[in-house]
Amino acid sequence: MSFRRNKIAIIGAGHTGMTTALYLAQKKLGDIVVVDIPSAEGPTKGKALDLFQSHSIEGLNSQITGTADYREIEQADLVIVTAGLPRKPGMSRDDLVTMNVSIMQEVAQNIKTYAPTSIIIVLSNPVDVMTYVCLKETGFPKHRVIGQSGILDSARFNTFVAEELGIAIEDVSSFVLGGHGDEMVPLVRYSYVGGIPIEKVIPQSRLDAIVERTRKGGGEIVSLLGTGSAYYAPAAALAKMAEIIILDQKRIVPSVAYLEGAYGYTGICLGVPTVLGGQGIENIIELDLTSDEQEALHDSANAVRTLIENLP
Numbered sequence: 001m002s003f004r005r006n007k008i009a010i011i012g013a014g015h016t017g018m019t020t021a022l023y024l025a026q027k028k029l030g031d032i033v034v035v036d037i038p039s040a041e042g043p044t045k046g047k048a049l050d051l052f053q054s055h056s057i058e059g060l061n062s063q064i065t066g067t068a069d070y071r072e073i074e075q076a077d078l079v080i081v082t083a084g085l086p087r088k089p090g091m092s093r094d095d096l097v098t099m100n101v102s103i104m105q106e107v108a109q110n111i112k113t114y115a116p117t118s119i120i121i122v123l124s125n126p127v128d129v130m131t132y133v134c135l136k137e138t139g140f141p142k143h144r145v146i147g148q149s150g151i152l153d154s155a156r157f158n159t160f161v162a163e164e165l166g167i168a169i170e171d172v173s174s175f176v177l178g179g180h181g182d183e184m185v186p187l188v189r190y191s192y193v194g195g196i197p198i199e200k201v202i203p204q205s206r207l208d209a210i211v212e213r214t215r216k217g218g219g220e221i222v223s224l225l226g227t228g229s230a231y232y233a234p235a236a237a238l239a240k241m242a243e244i245i246i247l248d249q250k251r252i253v254p255s256v257a258y259l260e261g262a263y264g265y266t267g268i269c270l271g272v273p274t275v276l277g278g279q280g281i282e283n284i285i286e287l288d289l290t291s292d293e294q295e296a297l298h299d300s301a302n303a304v305r306t307l308i309e310n311l312p
């Protein structure tokens, strides 16, 4: 009799990578290997060992390994890519594209070599473009290369709605569509509090303000932090996607997916509602959009397409 535990690789042992490792360990989803560049091998091993030692106190039993050697991701079921530069105050996510594309190309080649059957979740920014680069570099089928943005953006929207109404965050459900930039499209019409459409309980002017704050939600944290960008909520979003995939939960969540016709777009990666499960993206759900929503999505998709067309 032989048992094999799930294996999750995280590329990038920075803020989001290590926070994701912590959430994954707490969710007891499998063994975790964290990979960073050779010059960061010591700190990567140190962070992994520190987290591993916390298991004795927390009653956890995942194996946590830090390394700079991609051979250690062999047989990973899931690879989460957080490698790349975060933005600084005053920058947009798109300003990271040149640096992060070359990092993504190198990372993707290593995943292709050492974990060719894995499912990949990309976090690195600008995430719609990085998901596209990862898909093209690995040559993996499109359902196995997924980007994270919508769970985070929806979580921000939910937080602001809950604050506005003074109610529990868990009673708010919303959808944010489109690219992970300031043109993202929070879908107010598809957002609810305890099953009640939010348009019935929040006046339009306040909804407009919440939509605007959601669009700029990442930048708000970047300005407050002064250095680096958000990591607790992004890591929670990654761990949620990992849990859905590993447990084959078939949940409906927004993911960055490669589109071949959905919403009228082809050849770009964009945030859309998906069914996520053991195969990765198992389906894309097409919602009816009003002409205003379509126009907003068009602006967002165009911003992503322009970046893709101008890739270095």
Ligand SMILES: NC(=O)c1ccc[n+]([C@@H]2O[C@H](COP(=O)([O-])OP(=O)(O)OC[C@H]3O[C@@H](n4cnc5c(N)ncnc54)[C@H](O)[C@@H]3O)[C@@H](O)[C@H]2O)c1
Residues within 6 Å of the ligand: 011, 012, 013, 014, 015, 016, 017, 035, 036, 037, 040, 082, 083, 084, 085, 086, 087, 096, 100, 103, 106, 107, 122, 123, 124, 125, 126, 127, 148, 149, 152, 180, 228, 229, 230, 231, 234
């Ligand atoms: N999509 C989202 O919702 C979202 C949310 C948060 C952060 N991000 C993005 O995620 C990325 C990481 O953010 P962070 O806060 O963890 O940054 P960080 O600087 O804390 O960590 C990045 C890590 O990547 C490593 N790295 C760099 N080049 C590498 C390579 N070639 N191979 C392996 N590792 C490499 C660095 O050494 C560093 O440890 C950034 O691009 C950020 O913008 C995206």
Ligand SMILES: O=C(O)C[C@H](O)C(=O)O
Residues within 6 Å of the ligand: 086, 087, 093, 125, 152, 180, 217, 218, 219, 221, 222, 229, 230, 234
């Ligand atoms: O805003 C950033 O640069 C990081 C991330 O995309 C976020 O939304 O928090």
